[in-house]
Amino acid sequence: MAIKDILKFGDKTLTRVSRRVEKIDEEVLSLIQDLKDTLYNTDGVGLAAPQIGVLKRVILIDLRDGSEPIILINPKITKKIGRVEDIEGCLSYPGYEGEVVRPRRVIVLGITLEGNEVEYTAEGFLARAFCHEIDHLDGIIYTDRCKKVYKIEEE
Template identity: 60%
Template sequence: MAVREILQYGDKRLSTICEPIKEINKDVLDIIQDLKDTLYDGTGIGLAAPQIGILKRVILIDLRSGGEPIILINPEIVEASGSECDYEGCLSYIGYEGEVVRPTKVVVEGLNEKGERIAYTAKELLARAFCHEIDHLDGILYMSRAESMYEVVEEDEEE
């Protein structure tokens, strides 16, 4: 469909709680395609519908490790365990990273593109990505959870 503009920190839509999807129809499938087009146009590993200005509960995660992308509609974390502090970044806050404490393991349930109930048990980076993207659906940006924030500075290559 289309590569959409990714909303940036300060846009009020990023702090809005998103509406659940009641029916999977062409509009929802179009949102999913726009999420894919937009994510694959850049370098991130996840994207939530509110980041492209659509206040609906849909996320896309692709760790870019050769596996299938994960698309979840109305996702919910139903179980979480462990705890780890690690770095996170966000396509809606380019140029910064923060240290965020997240669970090391989560169980996430939601619907796939066909409307089938599906569950994922995720560990480490995938668990972190689920937490980060689901936070977007609740209007929460990772910076509000960060223990510290850093500006990402590119080092000059010496010739």
């Protein structure tokens, strides 16, 4: 359990496809704790295992709005509905943001820490977060989907 370095844009690990988790064991539980420790040391709302150098299909999303954090193993989007364009940023590409078209609503299937299958129907920002983090598992960074990336102006 530790705060890990977040891989930055240009690191080849971020472009690789992650492996499915076959068994929820101590290694996976330790990975999840590392994701929590690392995310909560930032102002981000999501983190995927590849961002800390582990090519396993595990994501953590915490919108920090009072809702429970979402930890999903082997998540997959089973349905996409609508389209909406909005601004995104990424902990692996600090100091930049870009406009990305994402589904307005998604249905996501995955496995909980307890090994139970769970389905989420998500809209708005949560749908965007699911898409963003699951893209990381497939070696896709949000900039791959941007029309243009902008440097964030410092105040």
